[in-house]
Amino acid sequence: MKILSLSMLAGASMMLVSEGVWAEQYLPEIASKAPYKKAYAEMLSYPDWVSKAQGTASPVETVSADGKRFTVGHMCKPHDCADNQLIVVFNADGTKSWGLLATRPAEGEAFSKQLLGDPDSVVQGLLNKSFADNNPED
Structure with a gap:
C-alpha cells in the first residue's frame, strides 16, 4: 500500500510540474514550434478556391x-455553391477589400459566416445584402 501511495504521489507531482511548465508558455512561442506550427498555419489557410480566386462566379456589380x-x-x-460562398467588396479604386466567407457543414444547416478584412458597418451591410440576394431561402 505504501508503494502505491508513493506512486500516486509521484504521478500527481509530475502532473503539477507539467502543468506549471505549460502555464509559462505563450501562444506566439508554441505557434512557432512543432506540432503547433502546422496546426496554426492550417487554421489560417483558406481552401484553394478562396485563396486563388478560382470559383464559380457571377459578374461583379458597382454599387453606392x-x-x-x-x-x-x-x-x-x-460543384458546391449551396454550401461554400465568398462575397468580396472592393473600394472604388480597388486598393482595399473585405469579405464574407459563408460555409456550412451540411445542406440544410445554418451557414457559418466569417468576416474578412475588418469591414465597417457600411461594408458589412453590402456583404450581408449580397449574401441575402444570392441566398433568398436562407
Missing part, C-alpha cells in the same frame, strides 16, 4: 453606399 462607390463580387466553390 454611404456616398461611396464599391465593387461587389460573389464566388462559390465549384
Whole structure:
C-alpha cells in the first residue's frame, strides 16, 4: 500500500510540474514550434478556391453606399455553391477589400459566416445584402 501511495504521489507531482511548465508558455512561442506550427498555419489557410480566386462566379456589380462607390463580387466553390460562398467588396479604386466567407457543414444547416478584412458597418451591410440576394431561402 505504501508503494502505491508513493506512486500516486509521484504521478500527481509530475502532473503539477507539467502543468506549471505549460502555464509559462505563450501562444506566439508554441505557434512557432512543432506540432503547433502546422496546426496554426492550417487554421489560417483558406481552401484553394478562396485563396486563388478560382470559383464559380457571377459578374461583379458597382454599387453606392454611404456616398461611396464599391465593387461587389460573389464566388462559390465549384460543384458546391449551396454550401461554400465568398462575397468580396472592393473600394472604388480597388486598393482595399473585405469579405464574407459563408460555409456550412451540411445542406440544410445554418451557414457559418466569417468576416474578412475588418469591414465597417457600411461594408458589412453590402456583404450581408449580397449574401441575402444570392441566398433568398436562407
